[in-house]
Amino acid sequence: xxxTKKLSLSSAIGLGVVVLIVGFAAGYDVAHSRxxxxxxxxxxxxxxxxxxxxxxxxxxxxxxxxxxxxxxxxPIATSTEEMQQQRVWGMIQGLAGSLNDPxxxxxxxxxxxxxxxxxxxxxxxxxxxxxxxDQIVTVVAPLRGTPAERAGIRAGDRLLExxxxxxxxxxxxxxxxxxxxxxxxTVVLSIAREGETEPIEISVVRDVxxxxxxxxxxxDDVFIxxxxxxxxxxxxxxxxxxxxxxxxxxxxxxLDLRGNPGGYLEAAVDMASWFLPSGKIVVTEDYAGHxxxxxxxxxxxxxxxxxxxxxILVDRGSASASEILADALxxxxxxxxxGTHTFGKGSVQELVPITANTSLKITVARWVGPDGNAIPLxxxxxxxxxxxxxxxxxxxxxxxxxxxxxxxxGQ
Numbered sequence: 001x002x003x004t005k006k007l008s009l010s011s012a013i014g015l016g017v018v019v020l021i022v023g024f025a026a027g028y029d030v031a032h033s034r035x036x037x038x039x040x041x042x043x044x045x046x047x048x049x050x051x052x053x054x055x056x057x058x059x060x061x062x063x064x065x066x067x068x069x070x071x072x073x074x075p076i077a078t079s080t081e082e083m084q085q086q087r088v089w090g091m092i093q094g095l096a097g098s099l100n101d102p103x104x105x106x107x108x109x110x111x112x113x114x115x116x117x118x119x120x121x122x123x124x125x126x127x128x129x130x131x132x133x134d135q136i137v138t139v140v141a142p143l144r145g146t147p148a149e150r151a152g153i154r155a156g157d158r159l160l161e162x163x164x165x166x167x168x169x170x171x172x173x174x175x176x177x178x179x180x181x182x183x184x185x186t187v188v189l190s191i192a193r194e195g196e197t198e199p200i201e202i203s204v205v206r207d208v209x210x211x212x213x214x215x216x217x218x219x220d221d222v223f224i225x226x227x228x229x230x231x232x233x234x235x236x237x238x239x240x241x242x243x244x245x246x247x248x249x250x251x252x253x254x255l256d257l258r259g260n261p262g263g264y265l266e267a268a269v270d271m272a273s274w275f276l277p278s279g280k281i282v283v284t285e286d287y288a289g290h291x292x293x294x295x296x297x298x299x300x301x302x303x304x305x306x307x308x309x310x311x312i313l314v315d316r317g318s319a320s321a322s323e324i325l326a327d328a329l330x331x332x333x334x335x336x337x338x339g340t341h342t343f344g345k346g347s348v349q350e351l352v353p354i355t356a357n358t359s360l361k362i363t364v365a366r367w368v369g370p371d372g373n374a375i376p377l378x379x380x381x382x383x384x385x386x387x388x389x390x391x392x393x394x395x396x397x398x399x400x401x402x403x404x405x406x407x408x409x410g411q
Contacts, residue, residue: 054091058087061087089106089108089358092106092354092360093105093106093108093171093173096360096362097171099363101347101363102131102132102133102171102172103131103345103347103349103361103363104349104360104361104362104363105171105172105173105360105361106173106354106358106359106360106361107173107358107359107360107361108173108358109357109358110177111173111176111177112357112358112359113357114176114180115351115359115361123180123208123209124180124181124182124183124206124207124208124209125176125179125180125181125206125207125209126146126147126148126151126153126179126187126204126206126207126209127142127143127145127146127147127148127149127207127209127211128140128141128142128143128146128148128149128153128179129141129143129261129317129319130159130172130175130176130179131172131319131345132170132171132172135168135169136158136159136167136168137158137159137167137170137172137175138156138157138158138159139153139154139155139156139157139158139159140155140261140317140319140343140345141155141258141259141260141261141316141317141318141319142154142155142259142317143209143211143228143229143259144212144226144228144259145212146207146209146211147204147205147206147207147209148204151202151203151204151205152202152393153189153191153202153204154193155259155315155316155317155343156193156194156316157191157192157193158191158192158193159175159189159190159191160190160191160192160199161188161189161190162175162178162179162187162188162189162190163178163187163188164188165178180206181206182206183206183207183208184205184206184207185205185206186203186204186205186206187203187204187206188201188202188203188204189201189202189203189204195390211228211229211231212226212228213227213228213229213231213233213234213237214226214227214228214234214237214238214240214241215228216241216244216245218248218250219405220405220409221250221252221409222250222252222253222254222404222405222408222409223244223245223248223250223252223253223254224253224254224256224401225238225241225242225245225253225254225255225256226256227255227256227257227260227271227322228259228260229260229261229262229263230260230262230263230264230265230267230268230321230322231263231264231267232264232267234263234264234267234271235266235267235270235271238267238270238271238274239274242274242303246303251307251308251309252309252408252409253308253309253310253311254310254311254312254313254401254404254405254408255310255311255312255313255329255335256312256313256401257312257313257314257318257322257325257326258313258314258315258317258318258339258400259315259317259318260317260318260319260321260322261317261319261320261322261343262319262320262321262322262323262345263320263321264321265283265296265321265324265348267321268282268283268321268322268324268325269282269283269296269297269298269299269324270299271325272298272324272325272328272329273298273299273300273301273302274301274302274303274304275298275302275304275308275310275329275332275333276298276300276302276328276329276332276333277298277300277302278297278298278299278300278302279297279298279300280297280298280300280328280332280370281295281296281297281298281328281370282296282297282298282324282325282328282370283296283324283327283328283367283368283369283370284296284367284368284369285348285364285365285366285367285368286365286366286367286368286374287364287365288365288366290364291364291365293365294365308333309408310329310333310335310336311335311336311337311338311404311407311408312326312329312330312335312336312337312338313338313339313400313401313404314326314337314338314339314340314342314380314382315339315340315342315388315400316340316341316342316343316379317343318339318342318343319342319343319344319345320343320345322342323342323343323344323345323346323367323375323379323380324367324369324375326342326380327369327370327375327380328369328370330380330383331369331370331371332370336383336384336407337380337381337382337383337384338382338383338384338385338386338400338403338404338407339382339384339385339386339400340382340385340386340387341378341379341380341381341382342379342380343379344375344376344377344378344379344380345375346366346367346374346375346376346377347363347365347366347367348363348364348365348366348367349361349362349363349364350362350364384403384407386399386400386403387399388400
C-alpha cells in the first residue's frame with residue numbers, strides 16, 4: 001500500500017511517527033522512561049501548545065489508578081508496556097475525536113487489520129456499512145446477500161443498542177468491535193427506523209462475509225451490472241462485466257449502485273473512464289486552500305458511442321465513490337439516476353500509516369463534482385424518484401429495477 005491511500009468510503013469499519021511530544025512536565029521522573037520511549041518521535045511539540053496537562057494526567061494514572069473491579073488494598077503492579085501502549089492509542093483516538101468529524105478516526109491494530117480485510121472483500125460479521133451521522137451510529141447500507149440484509153436491516157436504520165450496550169456517543173470503531181464476531185454467533189441490534197414509533201429488535205447471525213463485488217444479469221434486451229463496493233480489484237471485475245455486456249450486442253445498460261457504500265477513489269475514476277473521453281473531469285478534491293486542489297480526470301477508455309442507453313440505480317445506501325461515479329456519468333452522459341436520494345458523503349479521506357500496524361483515517365478535502373458543485377450533504381437527487389415501500393420488501397418486489405427496465409425497454 002502507498003504511504004497514504006485516498007478513500008471514498010462512508011466509513012471505515014473499525015479503527016511513521018506518532019505526532020506527540022518530546023517535552024515533559026517538571027518533576028516527571030525517570031520511572032516514566034518506558035512511556036517516553038513509546039511516545040517520543042522525531043516531531044517536537046507544536047508551537048504554542050502546552051502539553052503539561054497531558055503529562056500530569058499520565059503521571060496521575062500511574063500513581064493513583066485502581067480498576068473499579070478491584071476491591072483490595074494490595075498495591076497495583078506497575079503498568080506494563082502493553083497497557084502504556086493502549087494509553088497512546090487512546091490519546092490518538094481522543095485527538096481524532098476532538099475534530100468532531102465522523103469520518104476521521106484512529107485505527108488501532110485490531111481495527112486496522114479489520115479495515116484491510118474489509119477492503120479485500122472478505123471478513124466475519126453481519127455485512128453492513130455503518131457511519132456516525134448526527135452523532136448516531138447509522139446504517140449506510142447492508143451489503144447484498146449478507147446476514148444483515150437477510151435479517152431485514154435497511155439503509156438509514158439507527159443503532160440504539162448493540163447486544164444491550166447503548167451506542168450514544170459511540171464511535172464507528174467501538175460499534176464495529178461489538179457487531180463483529182465469530183461465524184454462527186448472534187448479535188442483537190435495537191434499531192430506530194423512520195416510520196416506526198418504537199425501536200425494533202433484530203437478531204443477526206454472523207457469518208463469513210464474501211462481498212460479491214461485481215455481478216451481472218440480463219433481462220431480455222437489458223444488461224444489468226451491480227457494483228457492491230469499490231475495492232482494489234473492482235476495476236478489473238468491472239472491465240470483465242463490460243466485456244460481457246458488449247458481447248450481448250445490446251445498448252441498454254443498468255448500473256446498480258444501490259447499497260454501495262463506496263471504497264477506493266481510484267476505482268471509481270477508472271470505472272468512469274470506460275464511459276468518458278480522455279480528460280473529462282470525474283471529481284475534484286477541494287482542499288479549501290490548505291493544499292492545491294487535485295482534479296481526477298477520465299483516462300479515456302471511452303468504449304461506448306452515443307447509442308448507449310444508461311440508467312443508474314441509487315438509494316440512501318449509495319455513498320461516496322458511488323456518488324462520485326453516478327454524478328460524473330449523470331453530468332457528462334445525461335445518464336438518468338433512478339431511485340431515491342443518495343447518502344451525501346462528500347468528503348475525502350486519507351489512510352495515513354501511524355505505525356506498522358495502525359493507521360489514521362483523516363478527512364482532508366471535499367468532493368466537488370464536474371459541475372463545480374460539492375456533493376450535497378443531503379445526497380444527490382435522482383432524476384426519476386421511485387421509492388421501495390414496506391409492502392414491496394415483504395412481497396419481494398423491486399419497483400426501482402422494474403421502473404428502470406420499463407423505461408429502457410420502452411425506448
